Amino acid sequence: EVQLVESGGGLVQPGRSLRLSCAASGFTFDEFAMHWVRQAPGKGLEWVSGISWNSGRIGYADSVKGRFTISRDNAKNSLYVQMNSLRAEDTALYYCARGSIAARGYFDYWGQGNLVTVSS
């Protein structure tokens, strides 16, 4: 059974940093691209960032480019996102999601999400 479990969220002040982690199990982690998708309270889904199986291809939404850094450790079956210079508008539930085998496709498994609140 595919499982994705996010951790590392919490309350942080504007301008500070936070690192989210996603522990994956139930599939061959290094065969799949992985992504972060967020959802602000009461709002829709927003793709944040994605990373290919070998970290050779990385992408960011314009809203986070230059502030967020995605990475992965295939030996640990883990995905990360380092979030710097956090803003109030980054407040959201952050989901870890597995990318489809077909490149640039869909997200076939999702974690339960981890809440990040940016507030003073």
Place this chain on the structure above:
Amino acid sequence: SYVLTQPPSVSVAPGQTARITCGGNNIGSKIVHWYQQKPGQAPVLVVYDDSDRPSGIPERFSGSNSGNTATLTISRVEAGDEADYYCQVWDSTSDHYVFGTGTKVTVL
């Protein structure tokens, strides 16, 4: 950036058919995927590659895509289908993944 527009809400009686549209410029040239999200839960993929269903998704869920509109159709709607639904594409111009604005389906 590429924009996907969905109606904010759709209401349907049990047993009837719900159609959720996703509008985008020449969306028919892109590949569309659909997600269902129930309150307090993570999204679930219900249709991928315009019209395919993942295993475990009922045949009542179907998709189509042509011109400037993609459509998710839910036949014989049940109370358990009440949820938010999002369309999604990959935009080659920006190399970004784009979600639609979301549609809340209410079963009367």
